[in-house]
Each structure stands twice: as C-alpha cells, then as structure tokens.
C-alpha cells in the first residue's frame with residue numbers, strides 16, 4: 001500500500017515535470033540562443049568532390065566550448081594524413097573503411113572500421129582514412145569529439161589537426177631539403193604544389209603521385225618503412241563496437257547503453273564516455289539527470305521531443321531556462337550535468353541518439369521515477385510539502401484522467417503517448 005502511495009507521488013512528479021511546470025510552453029521562441037545545432041548550422045572545414053568535414057562548437061555556458069567534427073567520405077576515397085593536435089574520440093556512424101595511424105616511433109598500423117566502432121587516437125599521432133568501395137555505396141560517416149582535459153586541451157587557435165602537406169610547405173625549400181636529406185626535385189614538387197584537396201579519390205593517378213609524396217614524408221618523420229607495405233608490428237589500435245555488445249537496458253520500449261573505460265581502456269585519459277539510446281515509437285526516456293557529466297547528444301535517427309529542466313541553484317535565472325524542443329536526425333544538443341531531462345519519440349518513428357559524456361566513469365543516471373529513483377526513499381508527505389501542494393491535490397490529480405502514461409517500467413524507458421509532448 002505504502003509502495004503504491006510512493007509510486008503515486010512519482011506519478012505526480014512526473015506529471016508536474018512534463019506538463020505543469022513553467023517550462024510548459026516555454027519553447028524556443030523565448031530563447032535568443034537555440035539549444036539545438038542543426039545539420040545545416042555545422043561549419044564546413046573541408047569540402048571536396050569526394051567528401052567533407054564539418055565542425056560544431058557547443059557550449060554549456062561555463063566551460064570552453066566542446067569541439068565536434070563530422071567526417072563524410074564517399075566510397076573509395078581517402079582522407080589524407082593529418083597530425084593530431086588533440087586527443088580524438090570517434091564513433092563510426094555509417095560505411096566501412098580503414099583507419100591508418102601512427103604514433104611516435106611505432107610505425108604505421110591500420111584497423112578496419114565499421115558502424116558502431118568507437119576508438120581513440122592520441123595527441124601527436126598521424127592518421128588517415130580510406131573508405132571502402134561499398135556495394136551499397138554507403139558513405140563513411142564518422143563523428144569525432146576532441147575533449148579538453150587537464151593534460152590535453154583542444155586549442156581552437158591551432159585547430160584539431162594540421163595536414164601533412166601544410167606542415168611541409170610552411171618551411172623554406174632549403175630547410176626541408178636539409179632536414180629531410182631529400183632530393184631537390186622531390187622537395188620542390190611538394191613545396192611548389194598549390195593547395196591539394198584534403199579528401200581525394202583513392203585511385204586517381206594524379207593523386208597517387210601526391211599520395212606517394214605524403215607517404216614518403218610520413219616515412220621520413222616516423223623513420224619507418226611504410227607505404228605500400230604497412231608495418232604489421234605496430235601497436236594494435238583498440239576499438240569497441242556498440243552493436244557487438246548487449247545493451248545495459250532493454251525492454252519493448254527501447255534500449256540504452258554506455259561505453260566507459262571499462263569497455264575501452266584507452267578512453268580513460270580523455271575523460272570521455274559514450275552513450276546510445278534507441279526509443280521505439282511512442283516511448284520515453286523518463287525524467288533523469290546525470291550527476292557526473294555533461295552530455296552532448298546527437299540524433300542519429302528519427303524525431304522526438306526533449307525537455308531539459310534547470311535546477312534552483314541558478315541565482316541568475318537568465319542563465320538557465322527550462323526548455324522543450326523538437327529534435328530530428330542530425331541535430332546536436334547539450335545537457336549540463338544535474339539538469340533533469342526527458343527524451344520522447346513520436347508515435348510514428350523510433351528515436352535513436354548517441355552522446356559523448358564528459359566523464360568516463362560510469363555515472364548512473366538518476367531517474368525521477370521507478371524503483372531506482374532517489375525519490376523512492378522520500379516520504380510522500382514530504383514530497384507534497386516540498387512541492388507546496390496538499391495531499392488532496394495530489395489525489396485529485398491522480399484521480400483525474402490527466403495521467404495517461406499507459407505503462408510504467410522501472411528502468412526509465414517507458415511507453416509514452418506523444419499527445420502529451
């Protein structure tokens with residue numbers, strides 16, 4: 001009986017959060033800054049015939065912005081080598097290909113990449129990408145995050161990486177010749193070269209020549225025999241595939257999972273974790289918050305609604321407003337730590353999103369409702385007092401047909417009627 005009462009109190013809370021608090025109707029029109037970065041708002045960094053790279057900086061209002069990049073390669077294309085200025089954590093969204101990378105003096109190694117793969121590359125390493133000639137003509141799409149940690153900051157003034165040819169051409173011909181002990185024509189061929197595209201067709205003849213030069217250059221800075229014969233004694237890059245593993249939670253309304261340094265050790269120094277949620281049509285990731293991390297979330301599939309609520313700790317209310325906004329594929333939004341949020345799919349489509357969270361530790365999301373909710377331990381009357389309503393009000397609300405959440409489950413993913421969104 002008592003348990004039932006508690007449960008009712010949470011229903012009430014849920015109801016409050018979703019329908020009656022001031023954020024109801026406080027949609028984007030009140031905001032001068034939209035919480036959502038849409039696909040067309042990404043800044044294009046590289047655009048060639050064979051692919052593109054775009055970037056987004058997203059801010060939580062307290063720390064320097066988080067920097068994200070989106071790589072898109074047509075089938076059978078090459079993203080030419082770059083030298084990383086910051087750690088990079090990335091997720092493969094679509095397509096297949098190969099990632100080549102070299103760290104310090106370990107030689108160059110490669111791994112195959114496919115959707116669901118997560119990996120991390122270290123500052124100072126060199127990498128390049130090749131997309132497969134895919135029968136389905138799927139593009140290789142990669143989402144990358146460049147975390148800022150105490151040891152390793154992404155610095156906007158120098159960017160996330162530089163192209164090998166830029167490094168090369170920045171120097172005087174004679175300096176390069178002396179440094180590399182290379183024949184004059186070879187150095188000239190590179191230093192003379194005007195801007196070459198960053199993404200090229202993998203088999204174009206003109207590009208092969210250029211490509212060979214870059215490989216030769218890599219070879220000389222890394223001091224190893226590379227190129228056609230990729231060294232096999234290089235370290236193996238560790239990756240983790242989301243779809244090879246069981247979700248943390250799964251029921252008929254959807255699934256969710258997180259990836260931390262427990263699953264992929266190399267994430268530890270970056271302090272970045274990943275999460276993915278798939279809500280089937282008409283479902284809700286119930287009100288919850290992350291006590292340990294800011295989440296930067298991007299929508300992979302479908303459409304839905306998101307609600308983000310501010311805590312009372314903000315003395316300056318203008319700094320934080322409760323928000324309710326619609327999201328669709330390609331949208332990116334940020335939820336600061338401790339801010340309660342709820343994500344809902346519409347009745348006509350599932351909603352899939354992935355996110356980078358700014359801590360690698362497993363932080364269990366705190367749910368407002370359900371067995372694991374912290375509020376389970378709080379007495380209903382105390383809840384009523386803290387909400388400044390009477391017990392009668394709660395009962396009346398519960399008696400009214402206001403609550404139409406048809407079912408309730410304890411792990412935070414519920415059925416949800418989108419007429420309430």
Ligand SMILES: *[C@@H]1O[C@H](CO)[C@@H](O)[C@H](O)[C@H]1NC(C)=O
Pocket residue numbers: 185188189192
């Ligand atoms: C590079 O440019 C110089 C002067 O512009 C020219 O004399 C030289 O032949 C060029 N070298 C190559 C390899 O194209």
Ligand SMILES: *[C@@H]1O[C@H](CO)[C@@H](O)[C@H](O)[C@H]1NC(C)=O
Pocket residue numbers: 278279280301350352
């Ligand atoms: C999400 O779930 C829907 C419905 O169960 C399914 O069709 C879709 O393939 C899933 N998407 C991902 C990325 O797992």
Ligand SMILES: *[C@@H]1O[C@H](CO)[C@@H](O)[C@H](O)[C@H]1NC(C)=O
Pocket residue numbers: 303346347348349
């Ligand atoms: C799905 O439903 C939402 C809300 O009713 C609507 O905005 C959206 O356009 C619909 N999408 C499709 C693909 O019908």
Ligand SMILES: *[C@@H]1O[C@H](CO)[C@@H](O)[C@H](O)[C@H]1NC(C)=O
Pocket residue numbers: 388
């Ligand atoms: C509770 O709400 C009533 C109005 O319904 C108001 O007069 C009272 O000051 C509120 N109490 C607190 C502690 O906010």
